[in-house]
Amino acid sequence: MEVTRKNFRECLPLIEESIKKADFLVIDAEFTGIIHGRDVTMFDSPQEYYVTLLKGSTEFLLIQYGLCAFYWNETKKHYMNDAYNFYLFPRGRPGPEKVFLCQSSSLDFLSSQGFDFNKLIKEGISYMTEPMETRLRENLTERQKSYVTGNNNIPIPDENKQQIEDICKRVRVFLDEKKADSMEIERCNAFIRRLLFQELGSRFKKEAFLETKIVDNRARVLRVSRLKSEAEGLSKDTEKKEKEWEEVEEAVGFSKVARMISQSQKLVIGHNMLLDVIHTLNHFFQPLPSEYPEFKEFAHCIFPRLLDTKYMSSLPPFKDKVNSSVLEHLLATLSEPPFSLPKAESVEGRGYRRADDKLHEAGFDAYVTGLCFLAMHQHLARMRGDRPQRMPDPDCAALKPFLNKLFLAKTAYQDSPYMNLTGPDPTPSRDHVYYITFPKDWQRSDISQIFSSLGARPSDGASPSADDDCVRKHVSKLVA
Amino acid sequence: MEVTRKNFRECLPLIEESIKKADFLVIDAEFTGIIHGRDVTMFDSPQEYYVTLLKGSTEFLLIQYGLCAFYWNETKKHYMNDAYNFYLFPRGRPGPEKVFLCQSSSLDFLSSQGFDFNKLIKEGISYMTEPMETRLRENLTERQKSYVTGNNNIPIPDENKQQIEDICKRVRVFLDEKKADSMEIERCNAFIRRLLFQELGSRFKKEAFLETKIVDNRARVLRVSRLKSEAEGLSKDTEKKEKEWEEVEEAVGFSKVARMISQSQKLVIGHNMLLDVIHTLNHFFQPLPSEYPEFKEFAHCIFPRLLDTKYMSSLPPFKDKVNSSVLEHLLATLSEPPFSLPKAESVEGRGYRRADDKLHEAGFDAYVTGLCFLAMHQHLARMRGDRPQRMPDPDCAALKPFLNKLFLAKTAYQDSPYMNLTGPDPTPSRDHVYYITFPKDWQRSDISQIFSSLGARPSDGASPSADDDCVRKHVSKLVA
Known part of the structure; x- marks a missing residue:
């Protein structure tokens, strides 16, 4: 189900109900970019990984959110899904102006996928x-208090005084003539409109009501309406104030959904979900802490049960059978023996079906991630000799090894496969890693030669770090 | 005329011809944002103005460029226009990945205008x-040299060796069987594809040709094609290299147009054009210098004849008759007596007409700016008793007062109305400006009171600076 600002208010109760009845929730997000500046390198510890993303990723915007709620149908004996695909764009008004980063390749990619x-x-x-x-x-x-007190008044610059006085006179004439119900003041820039609001507002408080109108979807004009009574003025004021509060509710917008997910305390699943978690916390809850241990605590407090299917697929018995854990490839692998994808239908118009082909739409990716999770979960159950059926409690022993561990894609194949939100991170051995410095003009072969007496084969890896100057390099596995 | 990457190559000769025959060129640009961080304040000098924009504006992207060429039609005795509206988006490939800023209100505004x-x-x-x-x-x-030498090879990590060997074997079988002309290798992530390019490339150099194909606009597969002869391999190599050079030409793209405009040395007009000039220099020519005098020199060197219609309209005899110099308002004012808009038709499909209503489309804004310029220019001519006709040489005395002065919108009404690219900037008097510090909890009235003995009236301006702490404030015109 696609959700935009047009239908968001009506959808909120549906979303609440979906979250309530779900056994587990799956999320996925699309961003305006991935990383700016220094990227993660393969020997980064989970802590360095976090700090790198904090610096390089958090200024991108979250622009699409997929939420897929899987709930059990006892009659059909299989799962159903309610799915939502939210378009997200934080507007400058009435919220704070938002300045954010984009990465051209990310927009390019999303565009090629039909975004x-x-x-x-x-x-x-x-x-x-x-x-x-x-x-x-x-x-x-x-601000609403100051409407009465006029505390925000600014002085009128000399060069604008004549213009303001002229317009005040025109309004006086309009009010006295009692011909039309309203008049419009055109061709004023924003500053003049601001001054007019102040001056007309204080001089004709009980006689006229002021508002900005946008004409032809473009030009802003100031409309002055004659008030028929003091009561009309008061009711227009109340109306205006109510509208301002409604605008605040609209501006809080999707954060309400994110907070519902958090409050449900349910199992929340994602595929390669570290960035999704980081952006979710940072955009909808609180700015991220600069310290890594605090981040772990914060993430666990907001989402007490997280599961990353990319991490799950990197462990036995899946590891050897999954050549590529790119979501699309994982889905293909899990559709074939020895695995099988479970049924997961949806009520018409409320979720996805297998035949839908909307990869990289956040809602659909969430749905596919849910399917992958169920396929792996049921494979494990079959291996234990259980009949695959409704998922047990998320705190059960079967899920324990996968819970609250976020996959670290770029270092996983070296030595930091995951971030452990509820305990110490893995501490990989560095015994086989040499940190060396050497002259700028050396080639890889020069280094290999020096290490050859220690057993290094010519093809072994001297991997340049992200530093440009080429002076510092890591040499790995030379004595492996 | 709308120009995108689809018709850019065909349009280039047309654009060149338009620039060549023009008496003057008008430009306008749309950006993904205006300012990030500290904005210009009203007492900033032109130098501070420049530094503020350099820091706060240059990371936004230029996404639409309008170019309108006005040329004289001797038969009809009036101007004609050729106009181009370019959509601009710097792609990550083959150029460098571009990370840029956006401001949500700017995108919102452009979107409301139909962008x-x-x-x-x-x-x-x-x-x-x-x-x-x-x-x-x-x-x-x-890089093309290294295709031959194989200098860029990277070692294959242990955990990928088996997979790479398996695929090499499959390719060997495919080549030996001689059944199909090509085979596809699927479900590989980007790193594996990189390794395969290297390994298959070196092992089957003379027998197979490798390329990446995108299937269904989404999945990347590696296609291996059997080579029928060594000559076929060579011609495929040449083809590939030529395609790579074509991609470079496409990536240079719009910069070619900007450089044509510069090389023409013609009069280039804009409305409130400082940001347009800054982005034009920074995106299509060279990164901007950090020093203000160097910027002035650089701008003048690239565009020797600039004219800002917003600056022009702020001088007599226009100043008193133009209430708002927002482009739309200026156009309306110049359509009425004592002014009149000149005729400026276009050949069908090559430019705009007055009846078009596309304000905030860069091409149309450039066209409207050109009309405003002609209206003001002809008004001046009539005042001198000349008959309005073809524009004289841009270096003539009539245009001299307006040339190479860029309007500084945010400080213009205080004291720094413009940036002078070919001479010293105006140095406004600061005799009437007090710089004061005061306790954090003081109100404006406390300051007014102290200055009242010097002749300050209660409404005179104490204008808060952009600083948050409220400790530093400017007080202006207290003794005016």
């Missing part, structure tokens, strides 16, 4: 962190 | 600076 950027910007649902929401609510309360 | 972001990302023309172009050409020359 609709026009829909994103026009109809994307807004979002914000909790501290921002609090500030916005406080500011609006203050 | 097509899907077209932008799918069909935008690429661009790059001159140093980047040089580097790209050098790199490709080097």
Whole structure:
């Protein structure tokens, strides 16, 4: 089900219900970019990995969120899914102006997969962190108070005084003549409109109501409406204030869904989900802490049960049978013996079916991730001699080895396969790693030669680090 | 005329011809944002203005460029226009990956004006600076040499050796069997494909040709084609190299147009054009210098004749008659007496007409700016008693006061109305400006009171600076 700002309000109760009845939830997100500046290198520890992403990834925007809720159908004896594909775009008003990074290759890729950027910007649902929401609510309360006191007045610059006075006179005439119900003031820039709001507002408080109108989807004009009574003025004021609060609710937007997911405390599954988790926390909850241990605590507090299918597929008995754990490839592998994909239908219009072909749409990727999880989970059950059926409690022993461990794609094949949110991270041996410095003009062969007496074969890896100067290099596995 | 990567190559000769025959060129650009971080404040000098934009604006992307060439029709005795509206998007390949900033309100605004972001990302023309172009050409020359030497080989990690060997065996069988002409290798991630290119390439150099194919607009597969002869291998190699050079030309893209404009040395007009000039220099020519005097020299060297219609409209005899110099408002004002808009038709499909209503499309804004320029220019001519006709030489005395002065919107009404590219900037008096510090909890009224003995009226301006801490404030015009 596609969700934009157009249908978000109606969808909220449906989403709440889906989360409530689900055995587990699957999430997936699309971003405007992956990494800026120094990327993770293969010997980074989980802590260095986190700091690198914190610096290089968090200024990208989260623009699509997939949520797929899997719930058990006792009659059919299989899972059903409710799926939501949210377009997300944090608008500058009434929220704070958002400046964010994009990576051209990421936009290029999304575009080639049919991502609709026009829909994103026009109809994307807004979002914000909790501290921002609090500030916005406080500011609006203050601002609405100041409508009465006029505390925000600014002085009128000399060069604008004549223009403002002329317009005030025109409004006086309009009010006295009592011919039309409203008049429009055109061709004013934003600053003049601001001054007019202030001056007309204080001079004609009880006689006129002011508002900005957008004409032809473009030009802003100031409309002055004659008030028929003081009561009409008050009700227009109340209306305006209510509209401002509605705008705040709209601006908080998708964060409400993210907080529902958190509050449910249910098992939340993702594929290669570290970036999804990082962006989810950073955009909808709180700015990320700079310290790694605090991040682990924060993530675990918001999502007490996380499971990464990419990590799961990297362990026995899947490891040897899965050549590539790219989601699409994993799905293909798990569709063939010795594995099999489970049934997971949906009520018409509420979720996906296998025949849908929408890979890289966040909602569909979440659905596919859920299928992969069920296929692996049921394979394990069959190996234990159980009949595959409804998933047990997420805290059961069968899931324990996979819980709260986030796959670290770029270092996994070296030595830091995962981040452990609820305990110490793996500490890989560095006995076989040499850290060497050498003259700038040396070639790989020069290094191999020196290490050859220690048993290094010519093809062994001297892997350049990300540093440009070529002076520092890692040499790995030379004595393996 | 809309120009995208689809028709850019065919359009280049047309554009060249338009520039050649023009009396003057008008440009306009759309960006992904305006300013990030500290904005210009009203007492900034032109130098501070430049440094602020350099830090806060140059990481936004230029996504649409309007070019309108006005040329004289001697038969009709009025101007004609050729106009081009370019969608611009610097792709990551073969150029360098581009990471850039966006401002949500700017995208929101463009979207409300009908800007097509899907077209932008799918069909935008690429661009790059001159140093980047040089580097790209050098790199490709080097890379094409290395196809022969195999200098770029990387060692195969132990855990991938079996998979690579298995695939090599399959390819050997395919080549020996001589049944099909090509085979495809699927479900490999990018790293494995890289290793296969290297291994298959060196083992089956004379028997097979390798290429990556994208299937269903999504999955990448490696295709191995049987070579019928050594000559076929060579011609496929040549073809590949030629395609790579074509890709470089496509990546240089719009920069070629910008350089044509520069080389023409013609009068280049814009409305509020400082940001357009800054982005044009920075994206298509060279990274901007950090020093302000160098920037002035650089800008003047690339565009020897610039004219800003917003600056022009801020001088007598226009100043008093133009209430708002927002382009749309200026056009409306110049359509009414004592002004009049000139005729400026176009050959069908080559430019705009007055009836077109495409404000905020860069090409149309350039056209409208050209009309405004002609209207003001002809008004001046009439005041001198001349009959409005073809524009004289751009170096004539009539245009001199407006040439090479860029309007500084945010400080113009205080004291730094423009940047002078060919001479010293205006040095406004600071005699009436006080710089004061005061306790954090003071109100504006506390300051007014202290200055009242010096003649300050209560409404005079104490304008908060951009600093958050409220400790430093400017007080202006207190003794005016």
